[in-house]
Every structure is written in C-alpha cells, then in structure tokens.
Amino acid sequence: MRAPGTVAAGETLLAVENVSLRFGGVKAITDVSFDIRKGEIRAIIGPNGAGKTSMLNCINGFYYPQEGRITFKGETRRRMRPYVAASQGIARTFQNVALFKGMSTLDNIMAGRTLKMNRGFFWQLLRYGPAMAEEIEHRKVVEEIIDFLQIEHIRKVPVGKLPYGLQKRVELARALAMEPELLLLDEPMAGMNLEEKEDMCRFILDVNQQYGTTIALIEHDMGVVMDLSDRVVVLEYGRKIADGTPEAVKRDQRVIDAYLGVAH
C-alpha cells in the first residue's frame, strides 16, 4: 500500500490529455497528450513557436488550457493553479532568467523555501525562537544545494551582478530548494558556452539521480537532448508529431521534416 498522492518510480507522474490552448484565434497547443513517468528525464522539443513553453505554462498553472485535463500524482484537474502546482511539488526555471535581481543568491534560494516555512507573522516580527530556528533549519538545506551546484563563492552576491551562466545555475538552485517532484526546465542551456553546457548537463543528471527528481526539459541543443533524456516528445505548430525514445524520434520522418523542412 502506498500513501495516496505518492507515485512509485516508473509510474505515470503527470499525464497531459488532449490539452488545447488558444489565445483568441491563435492556437498555441492543439489536442496534445503525453505523460511523464516518475524518475525519468523527459524532453520536449520542437521548432520555435511549437508551443513548448506554453505547454510548461499549462502544466504549472500559469495558463489555463481551454480543453483537456492534466493529471498530477493521480489527481485530475481541468486546470492547475500556480499555488497548487508549487505546493504539490512542481518547480520551474525560465527561458529568460527570472531571478529576483535585487536579492542575493542566498536570499533567492531561500525564497524557494517559502512554501516549506510556516512560522507566523508574530514570530517573524521577533525573528527569534521558533522563527530563527526555522530560518537556520532551511539555511542548512539551502547550503547543501549551494554545495551541490558549486556556487559557494557567490552566496552573498546580488544575482543581478552575476554572469549569465551562473544566473542559470542559481535559478536551478532556487527550483531545487522547493524539493520538487517534477522539475520543469525551460531551455536550461540557452546561450551557454560548451563548458557551461557540460556543467549544466552534469547537474541535471545529478539532480535526477541523487534527488530522484523527475525532470521535463525543453532544449534546442539536440546533442544534449539525445544524451540526457529517456523519452522525447516532439511538438510542431502546437501539435504532437512524435513521442518516444531519442533514437526512435531521431529516425521519425515527420520530426526530420519539421526540423529540416520538406520540399513542396
């Protein structure tokens, strides 16, 4: 017997069924279904404008799809809400770094722990006793993540001053601080040089293995996608055109056409 709401490795953690999303007359996503299994690294790829980021936005409740259902940990919802998604264990990084620029690295990552902190207003006023104990307890967790991602040296630096590659890493740290079950990474390697990309790949694999976090990632670097992911879903113009292992997807004629174009 498992406690309700927990999912064993290999079972479906998140299922997207027949989701359609429109903005007025623009169809961003049309009738897309796929699933993400617990413990896997699932890549979502596709040409620009295929609806990949919109898909992530539907999953964590930032957009409300007009049709379809999203099942997370056995609970089916018409639409997610950001707060529910976050408290149920869906964390997210952004294509354009969305850090809290005025805050230090440490505060950014601590902010990721907000949902796990529950000392009330009056203890917070005193910042003493239970409130301080809670701060310290979460600081320990945050320090472990800082250690894990090797960003000790920038702990107290305001993130606005950091180079881009490090900002991406701090953003990953902030998402990890939420101890997510499902981590959505929106182009974690965009704009990085080869060395930074390799570092990031290593971190993603480590996160997947050490913390057992399920990862859904959007990425344009095909080498990265093929090396990292267990299964790949391919979107084009808001429709799903392929789904399967990297090898199968690589050979799929529709995927090749989508990326290389077809002669008309």
Place this chain on the structure above:
Amino acid sequence: MFYRETGQFKTSYQADMAVFPIRQDRIGLALILLAAFVVIPFFGSDFIISSVMIPFLVFSLAAIGLNILTGYTGLISLGTAAFMGVGAYACYKLTTFFPNINIIVLILVSGLFSAAVGVLFGLPSLRIKGFYLAVATLAAQFFLQWCFVRVPWLFNYNASGAIEVPQRTLFDIPITGALASPETRYFVCLGLVVVLTWFASNLLHGRIGRSWMAVRDMDIAAELMGIRLLNTKLLAFAVSSFYCGVAGAMMIFLWYGGGEAADVFSIRLSFNILFMVIIGGLGSLVGSFFGAAFLASLPTIMKFGLPAIGVPLAGATAEHVTFMLVGALIIFFLIVEPHGLARLWQIGKQKLRTWPFPY
C-alpha cells in the same frame, strides 16, 4: 582602517544571518542609540528636540512604512499622507472613547485601523501595477482627505474642524497635550520608532520580507514558487499602512499637538515622503532614516542654521532660498546616486572595508 571584518569568523548560521554581522556595525548602532537616548535629550536644546528630532523620527517612521510598500514590494503609493491621517483620526476617536487607556497603546492600535484601510485600498494592486496603481492610491488620498474635512464625527464636531489633543499621562507624566515637555514627547517617539524599526528589520530579513522582494523583482516567478501574490501584496499594504498610521498619530499627538489635521495630511505630504524614500534609497531601512533626515531636517537646519553661522537672511527670503537649495540638492543627489543615500553609504562602507586597496 577601523571598519574591517578581518578576523571575525562566523561559526554558526545564526551569526551569519545576523542583521549586523560585522562587530563595528554593532558598535556603531550602540553609539547611535546611546546618542539618541542619552546625549540628545540631556544636551540638546528644546528647539533641537521639538523642531528637528521629533519631526525626523515621525518622518522616518512614515518613510519606513512607504519603503516597505514601494521599496520592498514594488507598489508605488501616493496615499501615504491619507493613511497617516487615518492613524491620527483613529487615535483621536479612540482616546475620546477610551480616555483611560494609555495613549501609547492607542497610538499603536490606531495603526491597525490604518492597516485595515490600507488593505482596502490595496485590493486593486493585484490587477494593476506601476503608475496605474499610483493613481488608484491617489484616489485613496483624495477620498480620505475629503472624509477628514466632511465627516465631522471624526473631529468630534469641533467647530474649527481641528483635532484638539487632550492631555494624557504615563505614570503621571504628561506625554501629550500642552503640558508635555519636548523631552518626554521625544522619548515616546524614539521608543516607538526604535521598536518598530526593529520589527520591520526582522520582517524584512525573514520569509515575509523575501516574499515581498520576490514579488517586487519578478512576480511571475514568485507566483510559480507558491508565493500568493494577493496575500503578499495585501500584507505589504497592511504593514506599510500600519507604520504610516502610527507615524500619523505620532505626528498630531506628539509633534503638532493638534491642529487642522486635514490640511496636514495632504498630497504634499504624500509626495514629501515619497521623495524621502527615493532620495534615501528604495528598499533600504537605513535609507528611510537618511531620506527623512535629509528632507525633514535640512529645511529647519538651513532656516535657522544659516543665520547662526552668520549668513543674514530674513524670514521669507530664507524660506525661498531653502526651497531652492533643497530642490537643487535633490536633483544633485539623484544625478550622482540614483539609488539614494543608502547606496552612497554602502559604497562608503565597502571602500572602508578594503582600504587602502581599491578592491
């Protein structure tokens, strides 16, 4: 030279998370508190205390209130004076109804009324941002100021429309009213400001402060991390208005000692406090004090200080010159350091830490 953290090792997270992790900072703070509690009341003249220090403290508190909202949560407000007014009138009504409850308690309780009104006018902040929110708070300013004039119940149907501050005592020492000495009023103000600043600092260094800043810096990311925008913004409005309300009650009861409060809590005051926050430094507690000191004390010091050092200026001229000088200084500071005096202070401290090396 003196300001070095070399050799101060932290062995616990608690020490690392202290508000003042560097020993020299703690010594400095102790010296400032000593000066504020001992030196100024015993060696300062009545004039310094009642015309420089009390206004400075009142404005500091109001600036902290606005800074919580604008500097830390990123919500621009032009209704500060109105929220201060709510505090003042609430305090007046409360002390009319409950004359036996200590006035200091009532000043704090009137902050709660202000907080409630602040939350009410903060409701649109979920949908609108920036200049549009500023206009919405402007509505609060005009509506509440209208109430202060048109609802006679607020000023106890007084024919002149003014608040008449009654005499209230603590341990038989008058702290409000005509008989209260400047020193007593100063001590009450100082006590309130010190305690409330400490509370604000605690809030800002913890979970709540971080969620405020998260909402300010990137509200989408904050929302997707589980920070509820409406709750966080309304809490910022509540806390901010509480501080403004207490400052307003202090202003009428401990500084002005009564008067036509509706004129005091005008849009001009709102702008003044906004300037204090901008010049002092958005998102900085110490900046609120700098801004208040700069804008509240400078005119007084110039008006009375210039004749004192032998620059002869007569009444009206002095006022005009002061206006021009203060205006010029504001522009100067905004050009030299757009992030406010607090940033200058920070840069200065950083330079001292690494002195004599440039980095």
